[in-house]
Amino acid sequence: xxxxxxxxxxxAEWCGPCKIMHPIIEEIEHQYGGKVVVKKxxxxxxxxxPLIEKYQIGAMPTYIIEKGDQxxxxxxxxxxxxxxxxxxxxxxx
Numbered sequence: 001x002x003x004x005x006x007x008x009x010x011x012a013e014w015c016g017p018c019k020i021m022h023p024i025i026e027e028i029e030h031q032y033g034g035k036v037v038v039k040k041x042x043x044x045x046x047x048x049x050p051l052i053e054k055y056q057i058g059a060m061p062t063y064i065i066e067k068g069d070q071x072x073x074x075x076x077x078x079x080x081x082x083x084x085x086x087x088x089x090x091x092x093x
Contacts, residue, residue: 003067004037005036006037006066007028007029007038007063007066008063010052010057010064011061014044017061055074059077061077063075075087
């Protein structure tokens with residue numbers, strides 16, 4: 001069995017680029033349904049602090065692709081759908 005792939009989307013309500021990226025993340029979630037788990041992490045919610053500290057998140061949006069328990073890719077700022085899907089495809093390979 002292959003290792004699980006998770007896409008973490010660290011975002012905030014006040015973050016303009018995060019709002020721009022929401023539809024792209026939704027498309028990716030639909031496109032990779034069953035192969036990739038998408039976790040949307042609101043950085044302003046106190047219960048998310050452990051993850052924010054674990055990944056040392058300092059800017060939004062930040063996207064982390066985790067394969068098993070290892071970070072496969074990390075992106076800061078708005079990204080193209082192509083850049084994220086290429087990273088996901090590489091992690092799935």
